Amino acid sequence: MIKGIGLDIVELPRLKNIITRTPRFVNKVLTMREYEIYQSLKPHRQLEFLGGRFAAKEAYAKALGTGIGEHCRLHDIEIIANDLGAPVLYFCNELTSDFISITHTEKYAAAQVIILV
Structure with a gap:
């Protein structure tokens, strides 16, 4: 049984403008483990990665x-790839069994999350 569904989309050019004006935005969104992965990527992949993670956290x-706020902060949510490369969700450092899909194009990053009971 489905408990919740979340969907979010991010405009990558808009996100790039935010990062240019406020570089610390990256650290507001990404956990330490996510940031390490982000740092290892080429600049254009960094934007896709950040956009995908931001959309995924909003969707979750x-x-x-x-929503993002008192009961669910951006750093409470972490998305790390499993051994096959598929994203998996952690909430408050606990692996969840929730389903997540992240995609991106040249202009957009989007994510969908399904939480089952």
Whole structure:
């Protein structure tokens, strides 16, 4: 049974402008482990990675029904690839069994999360 569904999309050119004006935005979004992966990527892949993670975290918060805020902060949510490269979700350092899909194009990054009961 589905408990929650979340979907979010990010405009990558807009995100690039935010990073240019406020470089610390990257650290507001990414956990330490995510940031290490981000640092290892080429600049254009960094933008896709950040956009995908931001969209995924927003989608997860929507699926929870809380949104980003007091009960669910950006650093509470972590998305790390498993051994096959598929993204998996951690919430408050606990691996979840929730489903996540992240995609991106030249202009957009999007994510969908499904939480089952």
